[in-house]
Amino acid sequence: MFDSLSDKLDLLFKKLRGQGVMTEDNIKDALREVRMVLLEADVNFKVVKDFVERVRERAIGSQVLQSLSPGQQVIKIVHEELVALMGGGEDNSLDLAAKPPVAIMMVGLQGAGKTTTCGKLAKFLKGQRRRPLLVPADVYRPAAIEQLKTLGRQLSLEVFDARADQDPVDICREALRYAGLSGFDTVIFDTAGRHQIDDFLMNELARIKEVVEPREILFVADAMTGQEAVNVAAGFNERLDITGVVLTKLDGDAKGGAALSIRAVTGRPVKFVGLGEKLDALEVFYADRLVSRILGMGDVLTLVEKAQSVFDEKEAVRLQQKLKKSQFDLEDFRSQLQQIKKMGSLESLMGMIPGMGKAMKQLQGAQPSEKELKRIEAIIDSMTRDERADHSIINGSRRLRIAKGSGTTVQEVNQLLKRFSEAQRVMKQLQKLGPKGLMKGMGRKMLPF
Amino acid sequence: MSVEKKGFFKGLMDKLSGAEAPTASGESQPAPPPGETKPGFFERLKQGLSKTHESLIGRIDTLVLGKKEIDADTLEELEEILITADIGVQTTVELIRTLEQRMKRKELQDGDALKAALKEEILARLSRHAAPLDTDTASPYVIMVIGVNGVGKTTTIGKLASRFTTAGKKVLLVAGDTFRAAAAEQLEIWGKRADADVVRHQEGADPSAVVFDGCRAAVARKSDILIIDTAGRLHTKVNLMEEMKKVRRVLGREIPGAPHETLLVLDAATGQNAISQTRLFKEAAEVSGLVLTKLDGTAKGGIIVAVSNEFDLPVRYIGVGEGVDDLREFEPTQFVEALFQ
Numbered sequence: 001m002f003d004s005l006s007d008k009l010d011l012l013f014k015k016l017r018g019q020g021v022m023t024e025d026n027i028k029d030a031l032r033e034v035r036m037v038l039l040e041a042d043v044n045f046k047v048v049k050d051f052v053e054r055v056r057e058r059a060i061g062s063q064v065l066q067s068l069s070p071g072q073q074v075i076k077i078v079h080e081e082l083v084a085l086m087g088g089g090e091d092n093s094l095d096l097a098a099k100p101p102v103a104i105m106m107v108g109l110q111g112a113g114k115t116t117t118c119g120k121l122a123k124f125l126k127g128q129r130r131r132p133l134l135v136p137a138d139v140y141r142p143a144a145i146e147q148l149k150t151l152g153r154q155l156s157l158e159v160f161d162a163r164a165d166q167d168p169v170d171i172c173r174e175a176l177r178y179a180g181l182s183g184f185d186t187v188i189f190d191t192a193g194r195h196q197i198d199d200f201l202m203n204e205l206a207r208i209k210e211v212v213e214p215r216e217i218l219f220v221a222d223a224m225t226g227q228e229a230v231n232v233a234a235g236f237n238e239r240l241d242i243t244g245v246v247l248t249k250l251d252g253d254a255k256g257g258a259a260l261s262i263r264a265v266t267g268r269p270v271k272f273v274g275l276g277e278k279l280d281a282l283e284v285f286y287a288d289r290l291v292s293r294i295l296g297m298g299d300v301l302t303l304v305e306k307a308q309s310v311f312d313e314k315e316a317v318r319l320q321q322k323l324k325k326s327q328f329d330l331e332d333f334r335s336q337l338q339q340i341k342k343m344g345s346l347e348s349l350m351g352m353i354p355g356m357g358k359a360m361k362q363l364q365g366a367q368p369s370e371k372e373l374k375r376i377e378a379i380i381d382s383m384t385r386d387e388r389a390d391h392s393i394i395n396g397s398r399r400l401r402i403a404k405g406s407g408t409t410v411q412e413v414n415q416l417l418k419r420f421s422e423a424q425r426v427m428k429q430l431q432k433l434g435p436k437g438l439m440k441g442m443g444r445k446m447l448p449f
Numbered sequence: 450m451s452v453e454k455k456g457f458f459k460g461l462m463d464k465l466s467g468a469e470a471p472t473a474s475g476e477s478q479p480a481p482p483p484g485e486t487k488p489g490f491f492e493r494l495k496q497g498l499s500k501t502h503e504s505l506i507g508r509i510d511t512l513v514l515g516k517k518e519i520d521a522d523t524l525e526e527l528e529e530i531l532i533t534a535d536i537g538v539q540t541t542v543e544l545i546r547t548l549e550q551r552m553k554r555k556e557l558q559d560g561d562a563l564k565a566a567l568k569e570e571i572l573a574r575l576s577r578h579a580a581p582l583d584t585d586t587a588s589p590y591v592i593m594v595i596g597v598n599g600v601g602k603t604t605t606i607g608k609l610a611s612r613f614t615t616a617g618k619k620v621l622l623v624a625g626d627t628f629r630a631a632a633a634e635q636l637e638i639w640g641k642r643a644d645a646d647v648v649r650h651q652e653g654a655d656p657s658a659v660v661f662d663g664c665r666a667a668v669a670r671k672s673d674i675l676i677i678d679t680a681g682r683l684h685t686k687v688n689l690m691e692e693m694k695k696v697r698r699v700l701g702r703e704i705p706g707a708p709h710e711t712l713l714v715l716d717a718a719t720g721q722n723a724i725s726q727t728r729l730f731k732e733a734a735e736v737s738g739l740v741l742t743k744l745d746g747t748a749k750g751g752i753i754v755a756v757s758n759e760f761d762l763p764v765r766y767i768g769v770g771e772g773v774d775d776l777r778e779f780e781p782t783q784f785v786e787a788l789f790q
Contacts, residue, residue, distance in 0.1 A: 035529075036538075042720035045533035110743060110771075111599025111716060115630075140771065142607075142638035143631040150630035150652070195746035222599065226535040226720020228748040235747075249598060252683035254722040277598070277628065 022059050022070060030074050031056055041257030041294045044230045047264045055081055079291055085260060088287035092244070092269035095215055100185035101133070103176060103212040106246075107205055107236055108220035110193030113248035113274055115144060117220050118190040119151035120274065120282035121246075125186055126157065133184040135160040135175040137168040137208065138192035148190050155279060158184075168192070169207045176212050189214070196235025206239055217242045218271065221262055223250045229258035230265050237266040247285065248274035255294050328427055330388040333420060334380045337373060378406040379416050391417055505534045505749070506564070506789045513560025519552055527567075534788070535720050536571075537755025544570055568785055571754055575781040578763035582710060582738065584613070589621070589667040589675040591700055591707035595693060595734055596714035597726055598681030601742035603632065605714055605768055606678050607639025608776035613674050614644050621672040623663030624649035625656045625696060626680035636678050642773055646670070656680065656692060657699045664703035677708065684729035693734055712765060714740045717750035727756045736760075742768035745775070749788050 031052050038048045058077050083089075096102045104121070106114045115138070122132045134152050136159065138144035145162055152159035160175040172189055179187045189212060194201035209217065219233065219242040236242055245266070247259050250273045259270055270285040380388065382405030387394050394402070394417065403410045508530050512523060524545055531541040547570055548557065557563050584590040592609070594602050603626070610620045622640050624647060626632035633649040640647035648663040660677060667675040679696065682689035700707040713736040715723050730736050739762050741750050750767075757764055764779040 036532075039529070039532050040538055040721055042535075042722070045529065109718065109746070111601055113599055119630075141604075141635070143634035146634045147629070147631035154630070195743075197747055222716070222718070224597070224716075224719050224722040224726075226718060226723075226748075226752060227533050228535075228718040228720075228746075231747045232718070249683065251685075252597070252722070253685045253725050254720075258720065 022062055022073075024056075024060055026070075027056065027059050027074065030071070031059075034074070034078055037295065038257060038260075041255035042224075042226045042229070042261075043257035043294070044227055044261035044264070046230075047261050051081065051085065075295065079288075079295065082260070082291040082294070083287045086263055086287035086291060087269045088291075090269060092271050092285055094271060095243070096130070096186060098215045101176065101179040101187045102185065102216075103187050103189065103214040104216045104218065105189045105191060105205075105209065105212065105214040105240075106218050106220055107191050107240060107242070108193060109195065109222070109232060110141070112193065112220045112222045114138075114193060114220045115147050115151070115190050116277065117218075117246050117248060117272075117274055117282070118148060118188050119155060119279050121218075121272070122152075122157050122188055123155050123279050124272075124282055125188075126155065130186045131184050132186040132188055133158055133160060133175065133179045133182075135172060135187055135189045136162050137171050137189050139164045139166060139168055139171075140192045144190075144192065151279070168204055169211055172208045173211045187212070196232050196239070202235075202239050209240055214243075216244060218244050218246050219262070219266070219268070220246045220248060221258060223247050223256040223258060223273075224252065224254040225258040227261075229261040233262040234265045237268070242266060242268055244268055244271040246270070246272045246274065247290075251275040251281070256290055257294055259290055260294070328424060330380050330383065330391055330420060331385075333423075334377060334388075337377055337380075375406070375408055375412065376416055379403075379408055379413055382406040391420060505530065505751075509564055509567070510560070513563055519557050519559070519563050521549075523563075524548060524552070527563075534749065535751035535755070537721060537724055537752060537759070539724075540574070540755040540758045543758070564789075568789060571788070572781055572785045574758045575754060575764070575784065578757060578761060579779065579781050580738075580763045580765075581778055582765050584618070584674055584709075587706060587709050589672045589704065590709050591664075591667075591675045591677065591704055592710045592712060593677040593679065593697065593700065593708035593734070594712050594714060594740075595679050595730060595736070596681060597683055598629075600681070600714045600716040600719075601768060602626075602681060602714050603635050603639065603678055604771065605712075605740050605742060605766070605776065606636065606676050607643055608768065608773055609676060609766070610639065610645040611643035611773045612776060618673040619671070620645040620674045620676065621663065621667045621670065622647045623660055623675065623677045625659055625663075625677050627652055627654045627656050627659060628680040632678070632680065646672075657695050660696050660699050661703060664700065664707070668704070675704075675707075684726045684733075690729070690733045697734060710765075711735055711737050712740050713738070713762075714742055715750075715753065715756065717741055717743045717748040717753075718746065719752055721752070723752040723756055724759065727760050727762070731760055731762075736762060738763050738765040740764075740766045740768065741779070744768060745770045750784075751788060753784075754788075 034055060035048055035052050038051065039045065043051075055074070055077055058081070059074055062073070062077075094104075096104075106118055106121075108114050118134060122134055125132045134148055134157060136145040136148040138148075139162070145164060149159045160171070160178060162171045162175070168191070175189070176187055189208065191205060191208065192201065194205070196202065217240050219236050221229065221233065225232070233245075245259070245262055245268055247256060247270050250256055262268075263270065270287075270290075272282050273285050273290075275281045275283055379402060382402045383394070387398065387402075394413075399410050399413050403413050406413075509527065512526055512530065513519070527548070528541055528545050531544060532538060536544075544567065548563070548566060551557055551566055557566055582592075584592075594606055594609075596602050606622060610622055613620045620643065622636055622645050624633035624636045626636075627650060630652070633647075633652070637647045637649065646666075648659065648666050650659045650662070656679065663675060663677065666672075677696070677700070679693060680689070682693065684690065697708065697711075711734050713727060713730050715726070719726075727736065727739075739753065739756065741753050741764060744750055744767050753764055756762065764781075764784075766776050767779050767784070769775045769777060
C-alpha cells in the first residue's frame with residue numbers, strides 16, 4: 001500500500017521551503033501525486049483529471065500560509081474540494097415525506113449487497129418508529145426471496161409473501177396495495193441484481209418504478225468497485241433517475257473512490273454506508289470521513305464512534321472508579337482487551353489514526369499483534385480469580401501452572417506480569433497528576449470531539 | 450441554481466466534449482463557489498462520462514495518433530491509461546518499464562508497434578500461469594471456494610458442479626456459508642439444477658462442522674469431486690479469516706492433501722482492492738487459482754492482469770452470465786482481445 005498523501009507531499013515540498021507562493025512549476029509534482037492517489041483509490045480517471053485541474057487553479061498563486069507547509073496547504077485544498085464534490089454539508093437524509101405507504105426501491109448490480117441493505121434499512125426505519133414492509137422482487141437468483149424472509153424474521157418485520165414464479169412487477173403492485181390496506185407506512189422493494197446494459201431487466205425496473213412511484217430509488221454500490229463504477233451508475237441513473245446511493249462493504253480496506261465517480265456522474269448524494277454484515281451496520285454518510293479515508297488521513301471520527309458503540313457505558317464507569325482507587329487489576333485489563341477486540345482488528349484500528357499508516361510500517365512487529373493479544377488473554381484466563389485480583393501472589397509454581405494452562409511459556413507470563421505492573425504504575429502516576437480531564441474523558445466519552 | 454458557468458466549468462465542458470487541452474491557460478477566473486454550481490458541474494461531467502465509454506484501445510489510439518515517435522511523455526500517459534483500466538499500479542509500472550526498454554532497443558517506432566507490444570506483454574503475463582484444473586489427481590478432489598461478499602461464489606459453484614456432472618463426475622457440494630440468510634437454500638437449488646448432492650446444516654452452525662460432515666459423506670458416497678462453499682468475508686476481518694483457516698485444517702485432516710484447489714473468486718468490476726483481497730486471502734488460505742466473475746456486463750476485469758501477475762496465480766475460469774453454462778475456461782488470448790476492444 002502507499003503512504004498517505006500528506007507524507008508524500010511533504011517530501012516533495014521540502015525542496016521548496018522558503019518559497020512564498022505556489023506556482024505552476026512547483027506544484028506540478030504534487031499534483032501528480034494527488035492524481036495517483038486518487039487513481040489508486042479507484043476514482044474514475046476523468047473525474048480525477050478535472051478535479052486535479054480544479055485544484056491546480058486554486059493552488060497556483062495562492063499564498064503559502066504561515067501556519068501550514070505547502071504540502072499541507074495542497075492537502076487542505078484537495079480535502080476541501082473533495083468534500084465539496086461529495087456534497088459535504090448538503091442534506092442527504094432519506095426523503096419519506098409523502099402519503100403513506102412510501103415506496104423505496106433498491107437497485108444495483110449483482111452482489112452489491114441490496115438484500116442485506118434492505119434488511120438494514122428496515123431496521124433503521126423501525127428505529128425511527130416507522131412500520132416498514134419488505135418486498136422481495138428478486139425472482140431470478142436462487143433463494144433470494146428466502147434470504148429476505150429470513151432477514152425479516154430476524155428483525156420481526158413482515159415480508160411480503162412472494163413466489164419465484166411470479167412476475168416481479170405484479171409482486172410489487174400487489175405488495176403496495178397490501179401495504180396500504182394493512183397500515184404499513186413504508187415499503188422497501190428488493191429488486192434483483194442486474195447489469196445496466198441488460199435491457200430486459202432494466203425495463204422491468206422502469207416498470208416497477210411506474211407502478212410503485214417510489215419516493216426514493218437507492219442505487220446500492222460496492223465500495224470496492226473500480227473504474228467501472230461510472231458506467232454502471234450512469235446506466236442506472238439514465239433509466240431510473242435514482243435519488244441516492246448506498247455505499248456497501250466499507251468495513252474492508254477499500255478506499256471507496258468509486259463513491260466520487262458515482263457522485264460525479266449522477267450528482268446524487270450518498271445517503272448511507274454499509275459497514276458490516278450485521279443488520280445494525282448501516283450508517284449515515286459523512287463526506288469528510290470518506291475523503292479522509294481516500295487521502296489516507298485517518299478516520300478519527302469513525303474510530304471514536306466505533307469505540308463509543310462497543311464500550312459498555314457501565315463498564316467504563318466501573319473501570320474509572322477502580323482507576324481512581326488504584327484498584328485496576330488483571331481482570332479489568334482483560335475486559336479492556338475484550339472491548340478493544342470488539343472494535344475490529346488492531347491493524348484496521350491503527351489505520352484510522354492519522355499518521356499511523358506510516359508508523360505501522362516502521363513498527364511492524366513491535367506493536368502487539370492480534371495473536372499476541374490472544375496469548376495475553378489466554379494467560380489471564382489461566383489465572384485464578386485471586387491471582388487476577390492481586391498479581392503479587394503469583395509465585396514461581398503458579399507461573400508454571402499458568403504457562404502450562406495457557407499453552408505459553410513462563411517467560412511470556414513473566415513478561416505480561418512485568419508489563420502489567422508497569423502499566424499499573426503509570427496509571428497511579430496519572431491519577432496523581434490530576435485525573436480530571438484525562439481518564440474521565442477516556443472512560444465515559446472517549447475523546448472530547 | 451447554476452448561473453455561473455464560466456471558468457473551470459466551461460473548460461471542463463470543452464475538455465469533456467472531445468478537445469483534450471490539458472493546459473490551464475486562459476482560465477484565470479477564480480473557480481465559482483462550489484455550492485452554487487454543483488448541478489452544472491455534474492450535468493457536464495455526466496454528459497462527458499456517459500457519452501463515450503472510452504475503451505482502452507480507443508484511448509491508446511488517441512494517444513499515439515499521428516505520433517511518428519514514441520517518447521517518454523507518451524509512455525507516461527500510457528501509464529495513466531493502464532492504471533485506469535484497473536490494471537493496477539505495480540503491474541502498470543512493470544509494463545511501462547518493459548516498454549521503455551523495448552523503446553531503447555528501437556523496437557517501438559510508431560503507435561501500432563507500441564500497441565502490439567503492449568498486448569504482447571499483457572498476454573505473456575497472463576499466459577505464464579494459464580493452466581486448466583486437473584481434477585483426476587485425487588479422489589475425492591476437494592475444491593474450496595473463497596472470496597469477499599457478493600462476488601458470486603455460490604453461483605460459480607453451481608456452474609462448476611454442473612460442468613463436472615456433465616462430464617460424468619459425481620459431485621458433492623457443502624454449504625459452508627452458515628452465516629448469510631438463505632445461503633444454503635441457494636446452494637441447494639443449484640445442486641438440484643446440477644444434479645449434485647448438497648450437505649448442509651442449520652443457519653448459524655459451525656462451518657467446520659458442516660465441512661467435517663461433508664468430507665465424511667464424500668468418502669462414504671465415493672464422490673469424485675467435493676466442492677466447499679464458504680461465507681463471503683472481507684479479507685480484513687481477522688476472525689473470519691481464522692474461521693476459514695480452521696475449515697482448511699478440518700479438510701486436510703479428513704481428506705489427505707485437501708483442499709487440492711482453493712479458488713479465489715473475484716468480481717470483474719472490482720478495482721485496486723482486488724490486490725489487497727488476493728494478498729490477504731493468499732496469506733490465509735494458500736489460494737491456488739482464480740475465477741473472474743460477472744464479465745457479462747461492461748466491466749472488462751483488467752484487475753485480473755494485476756492479480757495474476759503480482760501473485761503468480763493462474764486464472765482458471767471466467768463467469769459470463771447467470772445461466773448454468775455461463776462458466777468458461779480462461780483463454781488469455783481471447784481475454785486480452787476483449788480487454789483491448
